[in-house]
Amino acid sequence: MSTARTRCVALMGLEGRLIEVEASVAGGLPRTVLVGLPDASLYEARDRCRAAASSQELAWPQGLVTINLSPASLPKAGSHYDAAIMAAVLAAAGVVPEQALERVVLLGELSLDGRLRAVRGLLPAVLGAVQAGYRRVVVPRDQVREARLAPGADVTGVGCLREMVAFLRGQEVPQGGLEIVSEAPEPMVGAPDLADVIGQSEACWAAEVAAAGGHHLFLGGPPGVGKSMLASRIPTILPELSVDEALEVAAVRSLAGVGDGEWSVRPPWSNPHHSASMASLLGGGSRVPRPGAISLAHRGVLFLDEASEFQQKVLDSLREPLETGEIFLTRSVHQATYPARFQLVLASNPCPCGYHGVAGGRCACPPQKVRRYQDRLSGPIMDRIDIQQQMLPVGRALINPAHAGGGRERSADVAQRVCAARERQLRRLAGTGWRTNGEVPGAFLRTEWPTPGGMGLLDGPLRRGTLSARGVDKTVRVAWTVADLSGHDKPTEQDMWVALGLRQGLPQREAV
């Protein structure tokens, strides 16, 4: 009996764990068995490997072939084990030298004609291999760029089984035409910019405060006022991601099967449609759950346009990730936890037709229908929203000098202020575990950093019932961000006024 072993990676959520793939060939009736908790998709691996071998004129060993994946306790699924299984079998059969497999991790799916095909989750798998001390990885040629995003990885791309065999025999495998991506791509000329948003200076300011404090934001207003346009520009004013964060974002994309071998320090943006299923929003799938839209928004912005049109249970399901910053998905065999720490931006029309309360009123929706429409957005989700901003039609905004203003500031300039405000927060919140005002419970702010002058302002609306106790907390939270943006050590009375306006979605002063 002869034995050979090599390695692959199993993915638990974003985390890659090293798997040893061992093959032994013994005499007896020709048979191939797989042991070590493989799921159904891995049994198909056996058949794919056999077919691939014969298509490339490599003989599958006669006799009993046993393939063992260990540790057996780790659940294993997916088609990316093919390359490692094939290599171990070929080494056990003496087709390739066994020592060639020693320090290498192989990843990829074999097609029946012997090509090595791209697999989902390659980047986190390569990251896992490098972390476990295995820098040499063999990957499908189409994914070399993606694999090379992993710092320290020594990547070889192979197009087919024959090339893989050549590599394992120590022959040169041409890697031409695959440039190394070490730097994030330069921002595109003509990329979305806050300056594209015309006549909405007040809403741009609300977006700036939301970005600066990590506050969840609601944008209301009739169709065509630029709610989506503004929301899609929020990532352009958020602080850039660190390299580790950018890699994490690229790893999630890889797992979701939308990785393109690119990475960016720009926070991501994800905007699922209101008809999106629970699985596409939260993540799901039959075998290994895929990350959904909320994980693709990790460290960036999750934008729900026409939020009132989303199913109630879909909106309610956001509660867990909003609370914990991750989502736990469970399927019959596999479980996965994916990161989902995002800034939530909701947009909604005021009524089904969209024109309720708009000057020149074209709305014919019955009052109870308007009410029902707006009520869909109450409860746990709206409780998370610190800033509510109503956007007026541009025509009116342009006529009303109070709302026109400049409003044409470039993202880069706003981003600088946002960055400075974030730095103030990081300094103040050092040691608390919180990083932005948006994360700090309002009660903590009230007791730890009281702002006696400004608090008096809230008494009136509180007594009149136009502001709830929870609303007070939110106002204080936003006031701190306004103070951070203005360079104040603590919120002034004016900061509190501004926060109150942002909280209630009305222009300043009219709020009370």
Ligand SMILES: [Zn+2]
């Ligand atoms: Zn209407």
